Amino acid sequence: MKNFIYIIIIMGPAMYFGFTGRPTEMGISVVASALAITFINMDKFEFFKGAGFEAQLKKVEKATEEAYATIDALKTVAAPIIAETLHSISHAMRYSAGVAEIQRKLDAKYELDRVAESLGLKYEPLQKEQADFYRLHTWDLYSWVVGYFSKLKVDSKEIQLLFDVRSEYINTVNYPSRERILELLGSEYSKIDEEGLERIEDYLYFSKNKKLRRPITEEE
Structure with a gap:
């Protein structure tokens, strides 16, 4: 019971940051929570080593099991928070800022992935959100390309055909x-001019490599 209360108190800030779309702060909070849980249970470990330090602690087998159970509970709480935060990142500002925000979102996703990996999280909804992140932003880049074609006065019939492809396959890869x-x-x-060809390459590169080929600093 005591450890459960610790989890609620420590994870509170992480939950707040997660639901307000602040992934970096949330990631730091989750890591801090993991360390805090460890130190709360220090008297329950025989030996602990990590992050460049180590401490010799007394051996209490039953209490050690309780400590690991607490850390597992922390992972259970952290997994849905990270998944929900990634979902928010994926959908945020897609229409207001467009592809100009993709690099910032990628940076935030890398931070969330790092935290999830460090905690050893195996959570199916999180894996789905990770896949959806790349799928949504690949289609956003495709729309960015087609939108540019429209500015080049490409006939509306061809533009519609290109957008029809997106409509048909947007829920797939x-x-x-x-x-x-x-x-x-x-x-x-x-x-199609030089910039149009470059944009095609940008879209194709992201679809294969899951990262930007070149900086996109503004919605053009």
Whole structure:
């Protein structure tokens, strides 16, 4: 019971940061919570080593099991918080800021992934959110490309065909290839300038490598 109360008190800030869309602060809070739980239970370990320090502690077998149970409980609490935070990051500002926010979101996701890995979290909803993050932002980049084509006065018929592909496959990872994009453009391909070709490469690179090919500093 005492350890459960510790978890609630310590994880409170992490939950707050998670639900308010502040992943970096949440990640720090989760790690701090893990360390705090360890030190709360220091008298229950025979030996503890990590983060560059070690402490010789007395051996109490039953209490050690309780300490590990507490840490497992911490993981149980942390997993859904991280998953929900990643969900918020994935959907935040997709329409107001567009692809200009992708790098910031990637940085936040890397931090969440690092925390999840350090805690050894195995949580199916979290794995789904991680996959959805890349799927959503790959399609956002595709839309960014097609939107630019529209600015180049590509015929509306071809633009609609390109957007129809997104509508049909947006819940999948069946991303249009370079060849498919060119096929849908048809003769309108002649209107695509250097920047348009670069954007196609940006989209394709992200779809394969899950990172940006070049900085995108503003929505153009």
